[in-house]
Amino acid sequence: MSLIIAKNLSKTYHSGEIEVHALKSLSFEIKPGSFISFIGPSGSGKTTLLNLIGCLDKPTSGSLKVANVLTSDLTRREAAAFRGENLGFIFQDFNLIPVLTVFENVEYPLLIVQNVPARKRRERVISLLDKVGMKDQMNKFPDQISGGQKQRVAVARALVSNPRLVLADEPTANLDSKTAFMVIDIMKKMRDEFGVTFLFSTHDPKIVGEVETLFTLEDGMLSSRLDGEGGNND
Amino acid sequence: MIKLFKIAIRNLIRYKRRALLTSTMVAIGVLFVLVFIAASGSFKNLMIGEITDSMLGHIQVHKRGYMASIDSLPLTLNLNAKAIKKLEIAIKEIPEIEAYSPRIKFGGMFSNFVESSNIKVNGVYPEKEIASIPLFLSRISKGERVIKKGEILIPELLATGLKIKVRDAVVIIATNRDGSVNGKQFKVGGIIKSVTGPGGRDGYVHIEDAMEILRMDKLEISEVAVRVKDFSKLDSVKTSLNRMLSKNLNKQGKPVFDVRTWEKLSPFYNIARMIDVMTIFIKIMLIAIVLISITNVMIMAVYERIREIGTIAAIGTMPEKILSLFLIEGLSLGVTGVIVGNLLAFIVVFLMNIIEITFNFGRQTGFILAPELKAGDILFVSAVVIIVSVLAALQPAFKASKMEPVEALRHV
Numbered sequence: 209m210s211l212i213i214a215k216n217l218s219k220t221y222h223s224g225e226i227e228v229h230a231l232k233s234l235s236f237e238i239k240p241g242s243f244i245s246f247i248g249p250s251g252s253g254k255t256t257l258l259n260l261i262g263c264l265d266k267p268t269s270g271s272l273k274v275a276n277v278l279t280s281d282l283t284r285r286e287a288a289a290f291r292g293e294n295l296g297f298i299f300q301d302f303n304l305i306p307v308l309t310v311f312e313n314v315e316y317p318l319l320i321v322q323n324v325p326a327r328k329r330r331e332r333v334i335s336l337l338d339k340v341g342m343k344d345q346m347n348k349f350p351d352q353i354s355g356g357q358k359q360r361v362a363v364a365r366a367l368v369s370n371p372r373l374v375l376a377d378e379p380t381a382n383l384d385s386k387t388a389f390m391v392i393d394i395m396k397k398m399r400d401e402f403g404v405t406f407l408f409s410t411h412d413p414k415i416v417g418e419v420e421t422l423f424t425l426e427d428g429m430l431s432s433r434l435d436g437e438g439g440n441n442d
Numbered sequence: 443m444i445k446l447f448k449i450a451i452r453n454l455i456r457y458k459r460r461a462l463l464t465s466t467m468v469a470i471g472v473l474f475v476l477v478f479i480a481a482s483g484s485f486k487n488l489m490i491g492e493i494t495d496s497m498l499g500h501i502q503v504h505k506r507g508y509m510a511s512i513d514s515l516p517l518t519l520n521l522n523a524k525a526i527k528k529l530e531i532a533i534k535e536i537p538e539i540e541a542y543s544p545r546i547k548f549g550g551m552f553s554n555f556v557e558s559s560n561i562k563v564n565g566v567y568p569e570k571e572i573a574s575i576p577l578f579l580s581r582i583s584k585g586e587r588v589i590k591k592g593e594i595l596i597p598e599l600l601a602t603g604l605k606i607k608v609r610d611a612v613v614i615i616a617t618n619r620d621g622s623v624n625g626k627q628f629k630v631g632g633i634i635k636s637v638t639g640p641g642g643r644d645g646y647v648h649i650e651d652a653m654e655i656l657r658m659d660k661l662e663i664s665e666v667a668v669r670v671k672d673f674s675k676l677d678s679v680k681t682s683l684n685r686m687l688s689k690n691l692n693k694q695g696k697p698v699f700d701v702r703t704w705e706k707l708s709p710f711y712n713i714a715r716m717i718d719v720m721t722i723f724i725k726i727m728l729i730a731i732v733l734i735s736i737t738n739v740m741i742m743a744v745y746e747r748i749r750e751i752g753t754i755a756a757i758g759t760m761p762e763k764i765l766s767l768f769l770i771e772g773l774s775l776g777v778t779g780v781i782v783g784n785l786l787a788f789i790v791v792f793l794m795n796i797i798e799i800t801f802n803f804g805r806q807t808g809f810i811l812a813p814e815l816k817a818g819d820i821l822f823v824s825a826v827v828i829i830v831s832v833l834a835a836l837q838p839a840f841k842a843s844k845m846e847p848v849e850a851l852r853h854v
Contacts, residue, residue, distance in 0.1 A: 264756055264848040285760065292758020299851070303753040307452035319445055321758040365757075 210237040211373060211405050212261060216270035219256050219428075230256040232428040233270065238407065238421075240372065243399050246409045247416055248425035254409035255377055257425070261407065262295055262375045263287040275372050292321035296366030298376035298395075298408070302358040304350040310337065310361050311346040317369040336364040339401070340394050356387030360394060367398055376408035380415055392418045446763070450770035453743065461775065464739045468779025468827060469786060471728040475823055476787035478724055480813035481794070482717045485801075488809050490714065494704045496577040497637045497644075499543065499667030501680055502707055503529060506692070506700045508664065515549045515562065517619040520662035525690070525698055529666060532686040538679045540671045541573035546652040547664040550616035552596070552645070554604050561600060562644045563614060565652020574669040584608050585632025593631030595646040601633045608632060614647075618656040626655045676703055725823070729830050732779070736772050736834035743771060744838040751842050752850025765843035772835020773828065780824045791815050 219231040231253045238244060246254045259265040260272055263279045264287075272280045275294050282290055291297075296317075304313045314333045318324040324332070337343040340360040345353055353361070359379060366374045376395070380388035392415055399406050416422060422434040454461040494500050508519040521529065526544065533542050546565035551558050568589040572578055579587040582595060585608040589595060594614070596606060606612065608630050615625040628647065636642025653661065670679045680703050687699040705711040744751070751764060791813045799811040 259848050262756070264846075264851070288755065288758055288760055290758075291756065292760075295758075297753075297756050299753065301749075303749065303851075305449075305750060305754070307449060307456055316754075317757050320754075320763055321760075369758075 209240070210273075211240040211242075211275060212236075212238040212407075213273040214261075214270065215272075217257075217260065217267050217272055218269045219253070219260060219265070220268045230428050231260070231267070234428075234430055235270075236423065236430060236433070238405065240405055241399065241403045242405050242407070242421055243396060243419055244405070244407045244421040244423065245416060245419040246407070246423045246425055247411070248431075252425040253428040254425055256428075258375050258377050258407070258409055261373070262297065263291050292317065292369065294372050296369065296371040296374040296404070298359070298362045298366050298374060298379045300378040300381045302350070302355070302362050302382075304358055304361060304365075306350050309347050309349055310342055310353065313350070313361055314364045314368050317365065322369055332368055333364075336368055337361075339398070340364045354387075356383055356390060359383060359387070359391045363391065363394055363398065367402065367404065370402070371404060373405045373407060376406065378410060379408055380410065380412055385414060388412065388415060389418070443766075446767055446770055447774070450767055450774055453747075453767075454771055454774055457743070460739055460742070464735045464775050465778040465782065467735045468732050468776060468831070469782035471731045472780055472783025472823060472827055473786040473790065475724055475728045476783065476815060476819065477790050477794075477813070479721055479819045479823075480787070480791050480815050481811060482721060483816070483819075484811050484813045486714050486717050488811070489710055490704070492577065492809075493637060493708050493710055495575060496581055497575065498704050498707050499574050500670045500673065500676055501668040501683065501701060501703050503666045503668065503683070503687070504664070504700045504702075506697060509700060509702070515547050515664065517548060517656065517662070517664075520546070520619075520664050521666075521699075522662055523660045526661065526663055528690055529687065529699065532683060533666075533668065535686065536679060536682050538671050538675055538682075539668055541570065541669045543567065543570040543574035543667045544649070544661075544663040545571075545665050545667065546649060546656070546658075546662070548616050548652070548656060550614045550655070552600060552604075553613050553615070554606050554610065555613070557604050559600055559604060560643065561596070561614065563594075563616070563652060563655075564644055564646050565649040566646060567649050571646075571667075574667045576669075581635045581637065582632040583635050585630070587632070589646055589648055590631055591648045591651060592629060593647070594628040594651075595632045595634045596630055597642050597644055598633050598635055599642060600645070601630075606630055614645075614655060616655050618658075620657075622657065624655050624657055626651065725826065728823070729826065732776065732827050732830045733834045736775055736831050737837065739775065740768060740772055740835045740838035744768065744842045747842075748845065748850045748853040751845050752847045752853065755845065755847035756851060761843040764845075765839045768839030768842050769832055769835050772831045772839070776828045776831020776834075779831075780827050783827075784820060784824065787815060787820075 215235050217231055217234040221228040221230055246257060248254050260267050261274060263282060267280050271278060277290060279290065305316065308316065311333055314337060315329055318329045318332065334343060337346050340363055342357060342360050342364065345357060350358055380391055383391060395406050398404065410416065423430055424432045505519050505521050511519060533539050543566060548563055550561055550563050552561035583598065594612065610630045611627055612630055613625055613627045615623060617623050634646065670676055680701055684701045687701060688697050690698040692698050755764065794811065794813050801809050801811060
């Protein structure tokens with residue numbers, strides 16, 4: 209049973225009178241528990257595809273099923289609820305809420321989105337912060353920690369609501385190599401522990417070697433799919 | 443909800459200077475409005491008290507048509523003995539009435555045997571007049587503070603103009619309702635200050651002396667001044683009195699009596715209304731200050747946090763929670779301004795009462811302003827400011843809640 213099923217997925221933007229075909233009839237399936245990366249040059253459609261899978265945008269044509277839900281048909285509110293229940297996000301710029309502490313940033317999805325009781329919230333947040341090595345820093349604000357630490361907090365925040373899929377757009381772009389590998393390592397460990405699917409886009413060839421399935425996008429089309437650790441030819 | 447408040451407060455603290463400036467503007471607005479309401483209310487109450495307690499009374503009853511011809515003080519429109527009896531019965535049946543004073547008013551010529559001038563004479567029962575108009579005696583600036591038979595209290599204006607002193611002899615000449623001219627000599631018992639300004643020409647004599655000048659066999663009165671026990675119940679007392687007297691009809695089938703409160707008798711009522719209108723305008727200015735300053739600060743807050751809004755929306759925050767977050771920020775700015783403004787208003791009003799600011803009105807001097815903050819005004823102003831604060835944040839908050847996360851996350 210696939211977690212994501214995309215059929216003839218297309219996305220066209222209108223820039224004035226010019227039509228930009230960001231994605232052209234993509235079809236693919238992704239199994240639960242995968243650790244997948246989309247690579248490709250700038251403008252190849254990686255971010256657009258992640259936005260569609262993340263219910264942040266809608267396809268122009270084609271269908272997209274995520275966790276058995278036809279997400280291309282969801283209303284704005286339904287999409288928000290779906291994201292809150294099933295998806296986690298990791299951003300290139302970390303996007304932590306600056307007025308909240310590390311603990312509160314991770315707690316946010318459980319508190320504001322899922323209304324989890326306080327005790328359970330605390331247990332879950334501390335456990336995750338412990339796993340990403342940020343428990344000691346939990347009372348600090350985002351401007352008091354480093355970029356790598358911020359991204360570890362972002363990983364914890366993405367996982368705290370027990371999502372089925374975590375989407376990460378260039379999660380290591382703003383990190384040095386050592387920290388980037390550390391973050392990828394944490395993400396893989398989390399995948400192994402929680403069985404959650406990680407799907408991310410990257411430019412970084414060193415990180416590509418860490419993924420299990422690698423999709424290459426060119427001009428809005430899937431040009432190749434490589435499976436196996438480091439992306440062996442399918 | 444508590445967590446949303448916490449986030450909202452922290453977001454405000456993030457931009458300390460801006461939040462401080464906006465709250466200060468709201469606080470100054472609240473302070474200004476409350477102090478103005480307290481001071482103008484005090485001024486208004488002092489003036490109303492001065493006018494009603496020194497001259498008019500709270501309510502006056504006349505024969506219908508008298509007020510239309512009041513400039514000529516027509517004796518033909520006096521209330522006769524039968525009407526007086528009915529009026530007294532009605533007054534005594536209303537427990538909220540504290541006192542009443544019948545008056546005979548007529549115009550006459552006033553002479554010191556060397557010069558003469560015109561005068562408005564009020565014939566009164568001294569005890570009833572003092573009970574109905576408790577500040578009456580305080581208007582007597584020279585002489586004994588009583589009205590004795592054979593004596594007259596003359597207005598300051600005439601005393602000065604005709605160089606008359608207390609105990610001088612004067613004569614009043616008047617025409618009665620039959621057209622005969624009569625005169626009577628009086629001793630000046632005192633000089634009386636005017637309430638309404640330098641134009642006052644009202645003199646006071648005992649009612650029996652007035653009857654003698656006008657050669658009245660039976661008492662006929664021009665007006666009755668009524669004092670109520672509780673000024674806040676003025677309108678209900680007037681309604682009760684009107685209802686009881688409205689049964690008395692004249693030959694044309696119209697009511698005999700004309701009942702009016704001080705508002706319909708004194709031009710100061712228009713000044714009092716002007717104060718009320720000014721208060722309304724000042725409240726509108728406060729609303730504008732709150733609306734503009736909070737809308738401005740919230741628009742900036744939304745614009746600066748577009749990516750943050752995109753992030754929380756992407757995480758799955760529902761649009762109504764994003765709306766609430768920004769509304770709470772507006773609300774918090776308003777509440778802070780209200781609390782600080784109220785505290786400052788208490789301090790300023792307290793200091794004004796200690797300093798005892800005095801002012802003059804007409805020829806009256808030394809009124810002490812005693813501003814008082816009323817719970818109703820505080821609640822009203824606070825509620826308006828808080829509601830307007832939330833309304834001011836509504837448009838920016840709505841904009842934030844309607845943002846597409848994908849667009850917001852793309853924002854640089």
